[in-house]
Amino acid sequence: MASTRSATFSVLDLASITEGSTPAVSFRHTLDLAQHAERWGYNRFWLAEHHGMPGIASSATSVLIGHVAGGTSTIRVGSGGIMLPNHAPLVIAEQFGTLESLYPNRIDLGLGRAPGSDQAVSRVLRRGLGAGGEDFPELLSELRAFFKPNSAPVNGIVRAIPGEGLDVPIWLLGSSGFSAQLAAQLGLPFSFASHFAPDYLMPALEIYRNNFRPSETLEKPYAMIGVSVTAADTEREAKRLATSQQQAFLNMIRGRFGQLPPPVDSMDGLWSPYEEAALLRQFGFAVVGDKEQVKNRLQAIIADTGADELIIASQIYDHQARLRSYELIAEARQEIG
Template identity: 60%
Template sequence: MSNNMKVPLSILDVSPIVEGGSVKQSLQNTLDLAQHAEGWGYNRFWLAEHHNAPNIASSATSVVIAHVASGTNTIRVGAGGIMLPNHAPLVIAEQFGTLDALYPGRIDLGLGRAPGTDHLTAAALRGSRGSNGHDFPEQLEKLRAYFDPSRNEYVPAVRAIPGEGAEVPIWLLGSSDFSAMLSAQLGMPFAFAGHFSPNFTVPAMNLYRSNFKAGVLDKPYGMVAVNVIAAETDEEAQYLATSMQQLFLGFIRNNRAPVPPPVRNMDEVWSEHEKIALEHQLGSSIIGSKETVREKLAQFIEATKADEIMVSSYIYNHQARLRSYEIISQLM
């Protein structure tokens, strides 16, 4: 095994709000992380759309993308992703057309079809349009036509300005087989949410590759998100990871809260049943020292055949979070 990863590494961020912290501090930390990531050689820095979550500050995703892009110079910045059923395609075309005009050649647009929230909040977001994702392929085609009006058989009555003519790469995101198959059929790049849907990662990636037809791309390009927490020792990394474990435990208990500080013993926090449930959701997480992460990440890449890895992490202390990403970057 070589000492370095053979695939690019990128970052998926949600501007996590920690216990005792603020939205302002979270957004400052996100920019700080992106600036360091650029220097460490990460390929791209994506923000994710979530709503009604007291631990996530990236809900106005396009705004946060502009914040990060304005404070960096070369790293690609994008959405991982925009939940398209929450928005009119015209609005997304205008937003990302604007971002592309401001930061040409650096903006990515990853699209998902889930709400990124609970049903009540989804209803508040979507209003009378009432999309539940069933028309995602049609919404996607409308969005692509706003960027490239030649996709329309007739001259459109409404144009996306900014947006028209913008060459923003569109990725499809998924945590199941739907977007894997759709991106394969359309010949588009595909990113899988392995950080919270580990059991479907390999089947979805295999489905994408085996059904791929040349389209936007000549050959498949698949990226997989995975939780990675690195520290100087395995023990320290496991300690830092208890913040993520407690956070996801809150999801199971339907008790969402800011990212909590780490604890020394999770057995005092979870039940045996909850521990097993979390293992299903966080089972692919890679936690450990540099050498441990190197070995496990190489195994993960071999299993998924990923062309690129997108690293996600919930770490309470910002300096520890920076150090984790720095250690991971040394594997490139």
């Protein structure tokens, strides 16, 4: 293991809709979590774009970012991420230009190239079959041009108002080497989705760091990694809380998408041996335990990966238990130093 080092901690929220609840309740819980996260010293609070999923309410990501930023004071708020091929770059420039104008120096624009849903939703969003993410570099270049101060209008006539001249930090997000390579070439910060693609984490970080070119944005690489964490006062309770996310993943691989289910005492009898193996592989990077266990595991992850920042995702059914999880993680961060 590498020498001990510290990292900044942030929050990734999906505005999960729990069984029997509604998006309105999820939005209240999201804001409450963000307000607590601000008090507990988290660096940023990101929301992810997903569509057509009964258990995720963050589809109108820019709108929800405004809701969270308006209810907080200092924590950075942004997207983790906006799936750029779903949108016209001008629209995203205007939306995030508006957010930055309302909440100066607090808005992040994390971008991904996946659809954030299935092909049927992609067709509806993109109004055709020609935009599957392969044009992401061109879309990104167009988006960045809209933010440049005193630049020539895109296509000779189009300007983003608001947006033009505003410093909205752009991050590239990914779960493979594509965005790692592009972020390195452009000198942008990079966030890897290791909470659902753990096998590709180290190769992607190597690609990013080995090919990084300094830019006006960054002098050296800056890597953030996603980590799924469930913390509780006891290991037993943490393992029980984690079964909500495990059940949700089990339903997903069976093709059944629903709201986040309540935890169960044991997953025995709920999965086949094959499904159990697939789930354990998927969550091989997940951290589940009491504060000491979480602290030790996160410390090891920071040391092994050299991550500059961890963004913590915790899909927990009970809102108070989720708050407690993030509180314990914040305490662990203080002890790591």
